[in-house]
Amino acid sequence: MQANRETEPQLALATTTVARPRPEECATARRIAAEMGCPYWPRASLDKTCADLDGLLVVERENLALWIAGQRFCYHPNMAKLRVCALQQQRKDALIDALQIAPGASVLDCTCGLGADAIVASYVAGPEGRVLALEAAPLLALLVERGMASYSLADDPDLDLAMRRVEVRRADFATYLRKEADAAWDVVYFDPMFDESIAHARGLDLVRCLARPGGPEPADLHEARRVARRRVVMKDRRPGRSLARLGFAKVEESRRVCYGVLPAW
Template identity: 60%
Template sequence: MQTNREPEPPLAFAVTTSARPSPRELASAHCLAGETGYRYVPRTHRSLSGMAADERLTGLIVVERGNFSLWVAGRCLRYHPNMAKLRLLALEQGKHDILVNALQLKLGDRVLDCTCGLGADAIVAACKVGATGRVRTLEASPLLALLVERGMA
């Protein structure tokens, strides 16, 4: 089925820092802006919501404390391994994991996760396939992919 819908406008993001950035945070923010192609916008004592409104942005990539977060519509998203920790603990205790069972994962296997999200399935799969295996992930959202890539590093 085809629709004649207009394409969504691109999301307007920019890179900024915490309210009182260290020289290292400033350098990281400028580097991240260069990597992503988003412009760097100095914080200049503004709130994140104030900045987004002033600059007409959909959201911000905020560099702070050696990491970064995505800020959209008053909500913040930081990388966290999510349920992967609990799933790995359960596996260590001899319990079953639906993904591991469904894929019959074992050492040396190769896995392609086409819906990475925050990477919980990829973490569990990587632990199960071990150093001789390989897990690759794909994520449709470049910003989410960047968040997970940096968070897992």
């Protein structure tokens, strides 16, 4: 097990609401405070108290926003929209080709992040399929779970539905996999935060700030192969050094990333 696996960024957080909140927004802010183990501060008391904070979670009318160092972060599904558009035009998606999934498939995404990959997989798996996305970083899991439930891509209802179908769970894949039954999912997928991907991440600021670093160990992959009915897939930056180190066979490559496969046991 990696040394940093149990270490989350220890942010001093509080929750609050927008000015003139509705009662239900105060209730949500209190609930989130309890869930995250941080204080709830009524908006009116903020000026006096927030100097010592690293981050502030603000329950807005439509969103949950995280303020860190004067920057506002809010959930967005990253590249999922463009990628689903491409699939609708019968163009290829390297992840889907690597996962080899079709309607009805079940996918365990061990590294949710902003969930763009999970949304694309959910779009392809359809209403008969299932996508569960695990996220170890508590703040990220909170923002993504709430964001996926409310974010709307108004011009593409199919995409909205695909996003709503993704189940997000705050969990460490190392723990989750060891408790999961044999052959429980068609495909188990990893897109880890290798050091390289942290250094190069663009458009993933929220993930970069909050994510848990590191990737699966050989023992985790052993469990993943037991849990997968068909295959285990991992994404890596080109040229795929982590794939090679962990024994994956490279199957798909695009300009910046590549995918590898391990067969199920």
